[in-house]
Amino acid sequence: MAKKPGIPKGTRDFTPEEVNKRNYIIETIRGQFQLYGFQPIETPSFENSETLLGKYGDEGDRLIFRILNSGDFLRKAGAEAIENRDSNSLAAQISEKALRYDLTVPFARYVVMHQNEIDLPFKRYQIQPVWRADRPQKGRFREFYQCDADVVGSDSLWQEVEFVKLYDAVFNELNLKGVSIKINNRKVLAGLAEIIGASDKLIDFTVALDxxxxxxxxGVKNEMLEKGIHQDAIDRIQPLFAFQGSNEERLDQLEAMLKDSVEGMKGVEELRFIISRVAGLGTKASSLEVDVTLARGLNYYTGAIFEVAAPEGVAMGSIGGGGRYDDLTGIFGLKGVSGVGISFGLDRIYLVLEELGLFPESVVEQTKVLIINFGDEEAYYGMKLLESLREQGIKAELYPDAAKMKKQMNYANKRNVPYVILAGTQEMNDGTYTLKNMRTGTQETVKMDAIPYLG
Structure with a gap:
């Protein structure tokens, strides 16, 4: 007996309805990306391991899917590594490539390799799948799409303002109201680490806070203690966990804490600029909120950091995020190129729209008209109408077999086809068609050039 097939955990098959809904989100995001002046690029699904490893911190590296070398991959492996079960050394010897973890590091690699072909500032968008060896749960998959937009070659804070507006434009277009865009700054976090005497523990500090x-x-405090951050240092950041009030009030409290840190004060200054400009321009579907505990545990962020939360009442993790990464291209040898970008979490946005019932009915509607098949001659007659409907942009199809009427009608019902056209001997003799509205049950006889608008 054949074994029942399956798919890897954290991956999914998508039905036609699900694909249509996903495409609706993708096209909405793509439309706004283009409206804001971003250009599309694509990069390979896998990269050289050295491109990815070491860019996401120790925790990120553990989530990277490695690809075994072709052929007898153990031939290149050292006997000592095999004998000692040294997984790190062994992995480097038997795996030279890995599936991409995100789209940002591959983009940095792209910029360095194509620096003589692009004009700075370079604004790109990318909509492609990524892979992470994470523990699957609601809203978290091992294979998922990211929808990224980045700008490199400009350190202007107006880019951050534009990205907040871009987030808002997409969520407004999707009719997803009440979204919270949280913002912080890595300079602020570096300043906090500095004033508590834990600058050498910055990564541990931010990973725990995140x-x-x-x-x-x-839990955060316990992890900090485990990483060697002293209790008195943790006590000094206690106010972080209780910040309240408006954005301005939170920034005032932050400024008071960071008055002795030059870098920290620079971060507060940058936050004030972004917050004030967005407030002046206004938002339609979202709010911008200073979150002093937002850290985003990726090592490459250096300035503003964003994380997007679903509307209140929806149990979902972040549905987007991003930030500034002034030094990212430097790891590939190109110094002095500042970058900033954001990402939309397609899969999580899908789940939120589904939970809130925000997908338009037209998104899942495919075939508009089904022509019933009574036989070869009738089908040939129906095909003439089919061509005319398709030329008008109306999605139409002919049932392929001359099956019983009940079977063809059931097919139309299951597919939610709103209109059925019947053309038998009588209609062929009269040069007409019978149009049936499947929702109301009404039907009328019409000429080909008098088919009512069905788009």
């Missing part, structure tokens, strides 16, 4: 929504305040 888990606040997952493990809570006590």
């Amino acid at each position: 888990k606040l929504d997952k493990i809570g305040e006590e």
